[in-house]
Amino acid sequence: MGITAGIMVPHPPLIIPEVGRGEERTIIKTIEAYREAAAFVADSAPDTVVVISPHSTLYGDYFHISPGERASGSFARFGAPTVSLSVDYDEEFVRELEAAAANTGLAAGRLGERNRELDHATLVPLHFLAEACGGIKAKVVRAALSGLSLAEHYRLGMLIKETSERLGRRTAVIASGDLSHRLKEDGPYGFNPSGPLYDERIMAVMGNGDFGELFNFSEGFCDSAGECGHRAFVIMAGCFDGTEVEAKRLSYEGPFGVGYGVCTFHAAGPDEKRRLLAEFEKKERTELAALKEKxxxxxxxxxxxxxxxxxxxxxxxxxxxxxxxxxxxxxxxxxxxxxxxxxxxxxxxxxxxxxxxxxxxxxxxxxxxxxxxxxxxxxxxxxxxxxYSVDILGETEKIDSAAKLDVKRYGVIVTKGGRRGLLLPNLEGVDSVEEQISIAKKKAGIGANDKVQLERFEVVRHH
CATH class of the missing domain: 3.30.700.20 (Hypothetical protein ph0010; domain 1)
Incomplete structure (x- = not known):
């Protein structure tokens, strides 16, 4: 017993016909792949389904695991109140997972629930699973993401695996997450070149089951891409630590400026060579030692x-x-x-x-x-x-136009009244002057559309 299957799926509400009202046919390949993935989970006959949701209660330094006996939710906020779902939570699994986290020092548990209702990132995959199974027969565990490192997300997955094995549960894991939201100018967050690059790269990684590569996506790159599910994928990867994985890519689409990818993962038996967190930490120690020498x-x-x-x-x-x-x-x-x-x-x-x-x-x-x-x-x-990095600032110079900025060369200072905000140059994930000014304004509490005095400066960066 233990982790038997996993799927990576998106969660656009419009994929539900009562929400999409015909628009869902634009992503018919995703729908067909979703049904195949749901059938894959159903065929694994899980006792427990762990849903990893980017839209459950989120904390910067803590993984929230939903408490209670049952939870319900509907697509009412998306115009389809009649489409609803109720599930039974696996309370024993949650208690054991919380205890395991406490024993290992991982900040995870049932504290801090803000909304008991099932979020749409949980409802969409469970809707397809209910369709495949004729109702949700397995008990559910809902786990949120956090602002902690990718390594900590992977550790949570490892604890989910250990808990599943200790309780003798056949467990399936659903990593619910859209890919980049920045694939098109008319998409929800506009276009960023990192968007399509992220989607191409993540689909190659997940489609081949190369979970160790997930650690190599930098925070700046992920932020620029506007991805939604990366940390959910990392938690799921941790659930397969020390396991041979048979991965299958089912589909990829991005017609609305958001990437939707579907993959399945079958646990094919133990594989001690796939202790990926241990490999990552060993590599990290080596790299840190080399950096310190320099x-x-x-x-x-x-x-x-x-x-x-x-x-x-x-x-x-x-x-x-x-x-x-x-x-x-x-x-x-x-x-x-x-x-x-x-x-x-x-x-x-x-x-x-x-x-x-x-x-x-x-x-x-x-x-x-x-x-x-x-x-x-x-x-x-x-x-x-x-x-560590140390930036030594040069003299500041007032400028009368953003055209005199260069996001790679100059830092910027914005001033309005008594409010002043600064952003250093050449930061990962800040690719335009507009972004640079916007972030500096936000740091100073200045309105996005407020006019400001601009200053620029150069730095000597030591790192």
Missing amino acids: EDAYVRLARAAVEAYVTGGEKIAVPAGLPEEMLSHRAGAFVSLKKEGRLRGCIGTIAPTAPSVASEIINNAVSAATADPRFDPVEKEELAKLV
Whole structure:
């Protein structure tokens, strides 16, 4: 017993005839593939179906697992209130999964439910499964995504597998997720070149069952593509850790500017060579060690400042032996921390506030690790996984037009009244001046359509 089958499916409500009212015929290949995938799950005769939904309760630092005995939902908000579904939750499975997460230190459980109703990313695949089975006979577990790293999503999948095996459940996993939402100018989020690139790449990965490649999709690339389901696919991949997988690509379409992909995955037996998280972590340790060897004096100073403060609670003095320009020069500086490819903290100063660049770096490194309001303070256990970059800012220059910006060369400062926002240049996932200005406005709390004073600056990036 354990994980027997998995499917990757999209969740457009219009695929339901009562919602689409004829428009669903535009994606007939997806509908046919969906029915084949649902029949595949039905044939596996699951006791429990785990649905991984991007539209269930989402937290930045916690995986929410839906609690309770039963849940219902309908397509009322999409104009079809008569199309509804009720399911029984597998309460024992959920309790065991929550306990397993607590034992391993993974932040997952039944806390923080905001809406008991089934979301559309859960309803759409269950609608097809009910059609294939003549009703939902299996019990259901609904798991949400989080803002945690891809590695943590994979770990949740591994715990789902372990729980399934411990309880002796035949379990099928449904990874519900659309692909890019940026395939066309008239799509829901416009066009971005990363959109079709993401869809081509993810369909190759999932269609071949190359789950280890899922870790190699950077956060910036996924954000640019506007994808919906990547982390759901990673959780499902974790459910097959140590398992030989027979993958089959059934369909791909993107007529509305959103990618819809359908694949099936059959568990074909143990395969110790497919311990993918262990492989990823080994590779990551090797790469981090190589990066640390290449750090220059600026980055080494930022690392030393953070490690000393996190482990001992003291801010270091400016050490001896630094390059002269770090001691005699003053400038604004930004220190950024990343962990497993995701931002972990970033604090900086537009103009110098300390006697030297070195002092500026020390101050801002400590602040990035402990005082960025978007993140909890860095813990000792995280230090070995952090990657640092230090941006030294040049002089700012007022400009009268966005045409004088270059997203790769110049950072931008936007000012309206007492509000001021900054964005550094050459950031992954920021591909246009318009995006750069928009993000800087958002950071400052300035309206998207408000006129602002623009300033530009260049940086020297150390990483």
